[in-house]
Amino acid sequence: MRIAIVAAMLMLSGCATYVPVPLASDSNALEKPVASVLEQSASAVERPWLKPVSIDLSKPLGLDAIATLAVANNPDLAALRARRGVAQAQVFAAGLLPDPTFSIGASKVASGPDTMLDVSGALGFDLNALRTRAVRRQGAVAQGEQVRLDLAWAEWQTAGQAKIQAVRIEQLQQIVSLAKKSRDSARSLLDRNERASARGDIAGDRLQAARVAAFSADDTYNTAAQSLVTAQGDLRRLLGLRPDQPLALAPIPDIASPPPASALFGLAEKNRTDLAALREGYAAQEAAVHKAVLDQFPNLGLTLNSQRDSAGNLLLGPAVDFTLPLWNRNRGTIAVERATRAALKAEYQARLFQTRADIAAAEAGVRTALQRKADALAGIDRIEHFAAASRTAADRGDLSLEAAESAEQALRDRQIQLAQAQQDYDEQMIALELLTGTPREAWPQ
Template identity: 35%
Template sequence: MAGRRRHTHGTGTVLSAAELFPPANLRHGGLVLLLLLLSGCVSYHPLPLRASLPAQTHADAQIAAALQHAHLPQRERLSINPSRPLSGEALGLIAVLLNPDLRAMRAQEGVAQAQVFAAGILPDPQLSLSADLPSNVAAGYYNAYNMALNWSLAALFTRPADLDIARAQARSVQYQVAWQEWMVANQVRILTRQLYYLEQQEALARRAAVTTQRLYRASQENLQAGDATITTATLRQIAWLDSQDRALALARQITKTRQDLNKLLGLPPEATLTLVPPRLGATPTDPAALVAKADHQRLDLLALRAGYQAQEARVRRSILGQYPGFSIGLTKAADTSNIHTLGPSVSLDLPLWNRNRGAIAVAEATRGQLHAEYGARLFQTRAEIYTLVADLQRLAAEIAPLAREVPQLQRAEERLRRAASERNVTLIDYESVRSQSLAKGLQLLALQQAYAEQQAALTMAVGSTWKGQP
């Protein structure tokens, strides 16, 4: 057969393609090559979605389980006891561990790290095989083949820029996730403070409702005995209904706030937690120093700066793309005349029209957009901090006189209550003092609640640690 012919030139002998690559050797070599390629492959493993939500356990059990598997310092872990009253700081830490949205968001960090890994991998070489099989083998033609091994060198020049992009983007993602954790933790602190003061207001309103109900019943008895007028009894009835409505409205707010808190904590809606009084710091006086502090430590600003660095690397990467990319290779071939060749090959892109100008324009425009977004975020941060500081100073000025006078009003109300029970003071005078004392007491608690919430909001706006209040 033509495929087995030997063709001699002088003293040398030239083997045909079939003799140079016998079928057995081709099978064994192909098998070895296939095994080598498959040895580095990753196998597929399915990851099915859960068909139902995880079972809801008691809040104490969920918190204890989260703390057991959390990587926390021993001191912080021991400071959180689910069976005891919890502070807003402890609940903020628990929210970071249990919140389902944060759990899903932390998966982005794994994606970002995988992108860093992918950016550092060099491209595989390309192997191309082809054959020309003449149909007229009787004419003395040989089977021709062509083998080429090519490798693109463009990735060698762009690999550092690709790694800079991926690493900066990974830092940005880490800061973004940390900022979301920080926001959730501080939102928990705000809700915790709101819930604590609402419970104090509801307890005060409930005691007032009990007192007004007792006065109303007494006035009803006096009306039947002829010792009171219907006007007095009706006023007592209205005061009792108002007190009851106030207590019920506060109870509804408590229920909604507790459900919002449990949602952030990842706890069942019906879970009930006992809270400790919030720790309030001093009223800030220098908003400019807080703005400088926020620019240095706020996680969202750090995320924007890392994202801007990633975009700077993209601009450099796109500029590198305007230069010609080339590949080198090695080609071995034999034609139908059984002439064998072996030589290098080079392929080069000619930058005539494209020159990556579109990618450069997009990268530079995106960089300008991120630059403007960072300036806008910094401007917003400054405005937010100045507003919160002004609100805290105003609230502190309103709280100070009430904090001095309300205890005196409450003591006076107690004395008048005893005097009214001994009929030394009219019920109308006592009711007037009692209602005003209740109103001022609720006003003081509402102002303290607003102050506590605004202070937690300022801590979040500045990005300060909880132990170092702004």
């Protein structure tokens, strides 16, 4: 009896215990760590496609620092990392052996010559679980690797999106500054024309033209300012920062032109972790098909029976139970798993096709942005010289102020076109980098 009690205590000592972990209901759960904690956690991030960089939120952040901070602090990535623990637990569970079953019973003779209790016991083992253990573990390992690769792809995409917002903010700040000067100039011209119209010095159509110009300048400025605010908010969200967190950005360096799209597609097929994740998912499905085929064979169960009947006879013997594969033979499950495998193969081919198309479209977008940039640069020196000369002439009284402001507005319009073209080029280049799954430094020259 003591041995049985000790054995029961040992078995119970290895059992897990339940501890509730309630969700936080107060606003403190939304507070992010202080800057020093963020800088330390970001500096500890190691990814093969990230350059080593130290984070200092009090200084302007470059593209590498922005990418590192996004990987370290993005809340969506933190949730995905927590989900990865589920896949790791599934790999652990797939390697465990099933516990044996035990049963015991006793019955008393209600009438008859025998006076002893009829006592029986049985110890059972699930042999089918042993047969499929290897293939189940193989599938779980592949699924765990798929989750890891999906997380790596999410990190790559998040870092790239943060860099896109950074280059967008730099150009939008320049556009907003130019649009504000245009708005102020248009408002000043409208004010002068309104006073001149009140004196009867100009015709009504000139006043109306000034009003239209002022309205257009206001609309351009408001649109650019709103786009800048949106981009700044999106960047803070991607970096996991509070909406009121001060954030300064370093100047964005020039981005070199890309190689041909055919070379980039080869890089994407080799290095994109989402494609690697799909391959791991296909491997997991192969294991599922293999297991379904194994499950068509009889499910074996072994039981060791022991009994003492009411006459005192001791009985001992094994028993084997199995399912006869006559009609079902697990054909339905096999068909489902094979169809799922075929669907995953088609999905992988579709992803490859889409990857090639996206890279070609992004490469075409880069060429278009380069042409727009070249068109904006063409003759800008002449426009700038003409605007400066017009202002000088207006200051001397040789030219009307309206003509000088018109020349300066033409220069600002061209500068806005140049900033927009540069923004499109930088965004398309980063998008192309995201599509290849490969840093630009590793692209073929």
